Amino acid sequence: xxxxxxxxxxxxxxxxxxxxxxxxxxxxxxxxxxxxxxxxxxxxxxxxxxxxxxxxxxxxxxxxxxxxxxxxxxxxxxxxxxxxxxxxxxx
Amino acid sequence: xxxxxxxxxxxxxxxxxxxxxxxxxxxxxxxxxxxxxxxxxxxxxxxxxxxxxxxxxxxxxxxxxxxxxxxxxxxxxxxxxxxxxxxxxxxxxxxxxxxxxxxxxxxxxxxxxxxxxxxxxxxxxxxxxxxxxxxxxxxxxxxxxxxxxxxxxxxxxxxxxxxxxxxxxxxxxxxxxxxxxxxxxxxxxxxxxxxxxxxxxxxxxxxxxxxxxxxxxxxxxxxxxxxxxxxxxxxxxxxxxxxxxxxxxxxxxxxxxxxxxxxxxxxxxxxxxxxxxxxxxxxxxxxxxxxxxxxxxxxxxxxxxxxxxxxxxxxxxxxxxxxxxxxxxxxxxxxxxxxxxxxxxxxxxxxxxxxxxxxxxxxxxxxxxxxxxxxxxxxxxxxxxxxxxxxxxxxxxxxxxxxxxxxxxxxxxxxxxxxxxxxxxxxxxxxxxxxxxxxxxxxxxxxxxxxxxxxxxxxxxxxxxxxxxxxxxxxxxxxxxxxxxxxxxxxxxxxxxxxxxxxxxxxxxxxxxxxxxxxxxxxxxxxxxxxxxxxxxxxxxxxxxxxxxxxxxxxxxxxxxxxxxxxxxxxxxxxxxxxxxxxxxxxxxxxxxxxxxxxxxxxxxxxxxxxxxxxxxxxxxxxxxxxxxxxxxxxxxxxxxxxxxxxxxxxxxxxxxxxxxxxxxxxxxxxxxxxxxxxxxxxxxxxxxxxxxxxxxxx
Numbered sequence: 001x002x003x004x005x006x007x008x009x010x011x012x013x014x015x016x017x018x019x020x021x022x023x024x025x026x027x028x029x030x031x032x033x034x035x036x037x038x039x040x041x042x043x044x045x046x047x048x049x050x051x052x053x054x055x056x057x058x059x060x061x062x063x064x065x066x067x068x069x070x071x072x073x074x075x076x077x078x079x080x081x082x083x084x085x086x087x088x089x090x091x
Numbered sequence: 092x093x094x095x096x097x098x099x100x101x102x103x104x105x106x107x108x109x110x111x112x113x114x115x116x117x118x119x120x121x122x123x124x125x126x127x128x129x130x131x132x133x134x135x136x137x138x139x140x141x142x143x144x145x146x147x148x149x150x151x152x153x154x155x156x157x158x159x160x161x162x163x164x165x166x167x168x169x170x171x172x173x174x175x176x177x178x179x180x181x182x183x184x185x186x187x188x189x190x191x192x193x194x195x196x197x198x199x200x201x202x203x204x205x206x207x208x209x210x211x212x213x214x215x216x217x218x219x220x221x222x223x224x225x226x227x228x229x230x231x232x233x234x235x236x237x238x239x240x241x242x243x244x245x246x247x248x249x250x251x252x253x254x255x256x257x258x259x260x261x262x263x264x265x266x267x268x269x270x271x272x273x274x275x276x277x278x279x280x281x282x283x284x285x286x287x288x289x290x291x292x293x294x295x296x297x298x299x300x301x302x303x304x305x306x307x308x309x310x311x312x313x314x315x316x317x318x319x320x321x322x323x324x325x326x327x328x329x330x331x332x333x334x335x336x337x338x339x340x341x342x343x344x345x346x347x348x349x350x351x352x353x354x355x356x357x358x359x360x361x362x363x364x365x366x367x368x369x370x371x372x373x374x375x376x377x378x379x380x381x382x383x384x385x386x387x388x389x390x391x392x393x394x395x396x397x398x399x400x401x402x403x404x405x406x407x408x409x410x411x412x413x414x415x416x417x418x419x420x421x422x423x424x425x426x427x428x429x430x431x432x433x434x435x436x437x438x439x440x441x442x443x444x445x446x447x448x449x450x451x452x453x454x455x456x457x458x459x460x461x462x463x464x465x466x467x468x469x470x471x472x473x474x475x476x477x478x479x480x481x482x483x484x485x486x487x488x489x490x491x492x493x494x495x496x497x498x499x500x501x502x503x504x505x506x507x508x509x510x511x512x513x514x515x516x517x518x519x520x521x522x523x524x525x526x527x528x529x530x531x532x533x534x535x536x537x538x539x540x541x542x543x544x545x546x547x548x549x550x551x552x553x554x555x556x557x558x559x560x561x562x563x564x565x566x567x568x569x570x571x572x573x574x575x576x577x578x579x580x581x582x583x584x585x586x587x588x589x590x591x592x593x594x595x596x597x598x599x600x601x602x603x604x605x606x607x608x609x610x611x612x613x614x615x616x617x618x619x620x621x622x623x624x625x626x627x628x629x630x631x632x633x634x635x636x637x638x639x640x641x642x643x644x645x646x647x648x649x650x651x652x653x654x655x656x657x658x659x660x661x662x663x664x665x666x667x668x669x670x671x672x673x674x675x676x677x678x679x680x681x682x683x684x685x686x687x688x689x690x691x692x693x694x695x696x697x698x699x700x701x702x703x704x705x706x707x708x709x710x711x712x713x714x715x716x717x718x719x720x721x722x723x724x725x726x727x728x729x730x731x732x733x734x735x736x737x738x739x740x741x742x743x744x745x746x747x748x749x750x751x752x753x754x755x756x757x758x759x760x761x762x763x764x765x766x767x768x769x770x771x772x773x774x775x776x777x778x779x780x781x782x783x784x785x786x787x788x789x790x
Contacts, residue, residue, distance in 0.1 A: 030357055035606075036606055039154060048354075056400065059405045063607060069186050071610065073608065073609070074609050074610075074611055076507075
């Protein structure tokens with residue numbers, strides 16, 4: 001399967017948070033986002049192993065609303081791009 | 092016994108509601124020293140004892156990275172309150188307990204108030220509080236801050252903790268690897284503890300107990316150890332470790348990381364320690380039989396959001412809400428209320444004063460001071476109270492219901508281009524109502540850089556008090572396209588704001604993209620009590636200012652308008668100090684089309700209140716009423732000059748009340764001057780361009 005098609009169909013296990021579909025659950029594998037925002041993300045509960053669901057994106061497609069640990073959070077796509085997810089996961 | 096209690100908790104946990112419920116109206120509101128974060132304190136009766144309750148800023152964690160977190164941490168460490176009261180939102184227990192874990196690590200006596208437990212139980216959720224208390228090591232008391240239930244239990248828990256303090260720490264609940272690393276580091280540290288006051292170097296100690304230079308009480312070893320395990324370099328340098336100590340600690344941290352990486356390859360200390368806290372929370376919740384509420388509440392909230400943040404509906408709904416707010420405020424309802432108040436002040440109080448003066452045979456200048464100075468000046472501002480309260484009513488309801496967070500969510504993308512985030516959106520919109528209140532509203536912007544930038548930009552949103560000026564000139568010169576002309580001014584203001592934002596972003600506010608990580612709380616019915624309290628606080632604030640700053644300014648303006656440079660009382664304002672001053676600034680304003688000294692003076696008096704531009708023109712051109720003034724204006728202005736005058740009014744510095752409020756909220760004189768310079772420059776440049784370029788076409 002050509003690389004870009006595999007990516008589009010989600011055949012790769014490793015995706016980043018911004019690539020989830022609306023309503024889809026996945027589990028955090030690693031938080032690679034750098035800078036000051038990193039600490040905030042981790043402290044808000046985005047730690048390896050945590051389950052996250054993408055709820056929806058704002059009308060311009062960014063930022064996005066996610067659900068984790070029983071509550072809702074909004075983060076920007078740029079920050080979500082650094083959060084590596086692995087398949088499966090649930091509340 | 093006199094207890095000191097600190098109230099700590101996440102934003103949105105009901106902290107303010109609990110504070111108000113416990114203390115009633117007797118609050119002292121101030122700022123934390125050196126920063127613009129609000130500090131509230133109040134006395135309250137707790138059984139037979141008295142307690143001082145200090146409301147700490149709402150924070151998600153104790154890491155010393157934001158001002159609010161630093162204040163909270165420093166207060167807990169240096170002022171050492173007798174008990175820390177940690178309010179926790181039971182509908183969002185897992186995330187809220189993260190702060191609780193850190194508070195436990197500090198080993199100060201702690202009481203956990205489980206707020207909204209009634210809501211969780213109504214929706215079928217459950218938690219065994221006794222079991223949770225035992226597992227956590229701190230008393231957990233279910234309460235409802237809104238309904239004021241569970242306070243008896245809360246009081247006895249607070250008194251018990253104060254009499255026999257007990258906090259076994261949080262580390263005993265963490266996993267074996269974390270416990271081992273903490274133990275090794277604590278033994279390596281020995282007595283070494285951070286020297287000086289490293290967490291709050293920019294703050295002076297707040298309140299009692301910790302004067303400048305007072306020895307800093309040592310934080311518990313486990314708390315320091317966890318900071319080191321997080322890889323916090325500032326914590327390392329604050330400890331002044333010996334080479335041997337550093338080596339031992341590095342070894343312990345290395346082993347901890349290796350163990351963690353066997354589960355999560357590549358993980359770092361920060362994520363490992365946070366993960367350890369969250370894992371402990373999950374275990375505690377599981378063992379205490381926590382079952383979360385049914386999803387019904389979330390589903391309703393979700394349903395609302397599917398509409399409110401819908402791809403195509405979000406913007407029209409938002410515009411409709413704003414439209415309703417402005418229609419109510421500036422439409423018949425708000426105008427009617429203001430008009431009524433104006434009638435009471437001018438015709439009631441004014442007539443009464445005039446009769447009284449006549450009966451007493453007071454000299455003319457005293458009557459003039461009271462009528463034209465005080466009543467016209469202070470009264471002219473007070474009449475705006477109903478409209479300001481109306482805007483605040485809407486904004487409070489929007490905020491309490493949770494819609495504000497959604498407005499930030501849908502606007503974030505657009506504001507990013509200007510180096511801001513969605514959080515700045517609402518204060519800016521409030522600027523259409525009143526700059527003074529919008530600037531205070533900017534407190535909702537979490538980060539200081541963004542907050543300052545928001546405050547600097549807000550004056551460009553044309554405030555409600557400028558409408559009378561537009562109305563006057565549009566009626567006199569642009570009868571056919573009045574609406575269009577006023578709309579063009581609003582748009583021009585936003586354009587100027589955008590330009591200034593871009594300039595600021597490239598100059599004074601260069602550093603840093605602000606992190607935008609924001610909680611989206613579920614929709615809730617706003618509490619009428621909270622809304623009423625906030626309106627009352629606004630009204631009190633506003634009236635206090637009207638009675639002090641505005642009063643003083645009105646007297647000064649009256650003086651300048653009524654006395655000549657050699658201090659003789661004059662009735663012809665052209666010979667007054669104002670007239671002389673106007674003559675001085677007239678040449679500077681000639682290039683923008685206001686060579687007439689009266690126009691300069693009108694603009695000057697607009698610095699007290701924008702409405703004063705109209706009333707000053709009326710006095711200076713000796714017009715009996717607004718209708719006559721509209722007829723007279725074309726003799727003094729060309730249509731181009733009139734438009735240029737409106738643009739200048741739109742952009743030049745806001746009124747004194749707004750500037751005073753900006754000074755307070757910016758916490759910096761330099762930034763306040765920057766704002767004044769920015770507005771003056773923008774106003775002059777725009778009016779000059781319009782007048783000079785326009786003259787080429789309409790000469």
